Amino acid sequence: MTVKDPPTPPFRERRRWARQQRPQADNGQPVPRALKPLVFSTADLPPKDQFSAWEAYAACIADVRLPDNVSPDTGFVASHTAWNLGGMLVVQQHMPAHRYQRSEAKLRSSLIDHWSVVFRRTGKSWTEVGGVVAEAQPESIEIRSLGHPFRGRMLDSDYVTLYLPRDLFADSVGILDANNNFVLSKNLAGVISNYITSIEARLNEFTQEDLPGVVKATRDLLIACVSSSEDRAPVTAQQMTIAPMERARRFIRSNLKSNTMTPDVLCKELGISRTHLYQLFEPSGGVVHYIQKQRLLAGHVALSDPGDRRQISVIADSLGFSSSADFSRAFSREFGYSPREARNLVAPANNTRTTGSTTPSETRSFEGWLKSLGS
Structure with a gap:
C-alpha cells in the first residue's frame, strides 16, 4: 500500500509581533500616535x-x-x-x-x-x-x-x-x-x-x-x-530607609514655591547640621545652587504647559525669584533659550520646532528632554 505524503500546508507569513489594531476614538477615527522620535x-x-x-x-x-x-x-x-x-x-x-x-x-x-x-x-x-x-x-x-x-x-x-x-x-x-x-x-x-x-x-x-x-x-x-x-x-x-539626601530632595521639590526655604529651614526639617547639609549637596554645586536648578525646572514645566497662561513675571514670583529679569537670566543660562521662547515653543538651532499643543514627544532637544524628565 502506497503511503501518500501529507499535503503541504499553505504558506503563512510569520510575524515577530502580532499586528496591532490602532485604537479608535469615539468618532471612529484612529487615536493619534503620541510619540515622535x-x-x-x-x-x-x-x-x-x-x-x-x-x-x-x-x-x-x-x-x-x-x-x-x-x-x-x-x-x-x-x-x-x-x-x-x-x-x-x-x-x-x-x-x-x-x-x-x-x-x-x-x-x-x-x-x-x-x-x-x-x-x-x-x-x-x-x-x-x-x-x-x-x-x-x-x-x-x-x-x-x-x-x-x-x-x-x-x-x-x-x-x-x-x-x-x-x-x-x-x-x-x-x-x-x-x-x-x-x-x-x-x-x-x-x-x-x-x-x-x-x-x-x-x-x-x-x-x-x-x-x-x-x-x-x-x-x-x-x-x-x-x-x-x-x-x-x-x-x-540603613539603605532601606530614606537617606537624608533623598528627604532633602523631596522637601525641596514640594516647597519650591516657598520664599522662606533656606539652608537653615532644611537643616531644621532634616535634623542635621549646616556642615552635614553642605556635605550632602557639595557634589551638586551646593544647596542654594540645587534649589535654584529645581525652581528653573519647575518654571520650564509651567512655561511648556499650554494650559498655564500666567505671565512670566507671575511664574518667576511664584518660584521665589526676586524679579522676572533674574528669572529670565537664570533660565537662559540653564536651558540655552529664554522663557518667552520656551512658551512659544521656539527652539534654538539644531533642535526640533513644534507647533500646536505639546506632548511628551514634542520638545526641543535631547538635553531639554533629560532636564525636564519626570517633571
Missing part, C-alpha cells in the same frame, strides 16, 4: 567633523574622547534616536568605540540624577564607579545612576538606554542605590531585554493614554528583577 546622526557630516559633533551632542551627560591612537579624521559614525514617554526616555543608539566620563564637575554643571538602564545588544563596555569596574557583555543589562561620577570605555556597540527619573523610585531608593553600576545578566537580563524589545516594537503605536502605564510597568519590572537577582549587592537596613 528625535533623531541625531553624524553619518551625513564630513568624517573629520563627526566626532566633534557627537562630543557636543553628548556633553549633557558625559565628556567623551576617542581611544588612544585613533584620529578624529578617520570618522565617527554615530546614531541616536530618542523617544520621550513623559516619565521615561527610550534611546536607540549605535556608537563606535570611545571613552566616556561623567565627572564631579559635570555633575555640578548638570543636575541630572536619573537612572539609566542599558540593554547592550552588541559590543562590550567597562565602567568604573567608586573604584569598582563593571563589565557589560552583549545581552546584559546595566543599571547606573547619573547622580554619581563614573568613567569607562566601550567597544563598537548597538544598545538601547532607558532614562528614568530618580523620583520614580522614591519607595525603592535603597535597593537601587546599593546596586549602582550593577550588571544584570542571564535569565533576569533576558526578561528585561525582551520587555525593552517589545516596547521598541510599539513606539510608533503608543497613544497618549498608554504612556503612564508603560512607564509604571517598566519601573515595577526593573525593581522586581534587581530585588530578585542573586548577584545584587546586599541592602542594609
Whole structure:
C-alpha cells in the first residue's frame, strides 16, 4: 500500500509581533500616535567633523574622547534616536568605540540624577564607579545612576538606554542605590531585554493614554528583577530607609514655591547640621545652587504647559525669584533659550520646532528632554 505524503500546508507569513489594531476614538477615527522620535546622526557630516559633533551632542551627560591612537579624521559614525514617554526616555543608539566620563564637575554643571538602564545588544563596555569596574557583555543589562561620577570605555556597540527619573523610585531608593553600576545578566537580563524589545516594537503605536502605564510597568519590572537577582549587592537596613539626601530632595521639590526655604529651614526639617547639609549637596554645586536648578525646572514645566497662561513675571514670583529679569537670566543660562521662547515653543538651532499643543514627544532637544524628565 502506497503511503501518500501529507499535503503541504499553505504558506503563512510569520510575524515577530502580532499586528496591532490602532485604537479608535469615539468618532471612529484612529487615536493619534503620541510619540515622535528625535533623531541625531553624524553619518551625513564630513568624517573629520563627526566626532566633534557627537562630543557636543553628548556633553549633557558625559565628556567623551576617542581611544588612544585613533584620529578624529578617520570618522565617527554615530546614531541616536530618542523617544520621550513623559516619565521615561527610550534611546536607540549605535556608537563606535570611545571613552566616556561623567565627572564631579559635570555633575555640578548638570543636575541630572536619573537612572539609566542599558540593554547592550552588541559590543562590550567597562565602567568604573567608586573604584569598582563593571563589565557589560552583549545581552546584559546595566543599571547606573547619573547622580554619581563614573568613567569607562566601550567597544563598537548597538544598545538601547532607558532614562528614568530618580523620583520614580522614591519607595525603592535603597535597593537601587546599593546596586549602582550593577550588571544584570542571564535569565533576569533576558526578561528585561525582551520587555525593552517589545516596547521598541510599539513606539510608533503608543497613544497618549498608554504612556503612564508603560512607564509604571517598566519601573515595577526593573525593581522586581534587581530585588530578585542573586548577584545584587546586599541592602542594609540603613539603605532601606530614606537617606537624608533623598528627604532633602523631596522637601525641596514640594516647597519650591516657598520664599522662606533656606539652608537653615532644611537643616531644621532634616535634623542635621549646616556642615552635614553642605556635605550632602557639595557634589551638586551646593544647596542654594540645587534649589535654584529645581525652581528653573519647575518654571520650564509651567512655561511648556499650554494650559498655564500666567505671565512670566507671575511664574518667576511664584518660584521665589526676586524679579522676572533674574528669572529670565537664570533660565537662559540653564536651558540655552529664554522663557518667552520656551512658551512659544521656539527652539534654538539644531533642535526640533513644534507647533500646536505639546506632548511628551514634542520638545526641543535631547538635553531639554533629560532636564525636564519626570517633571
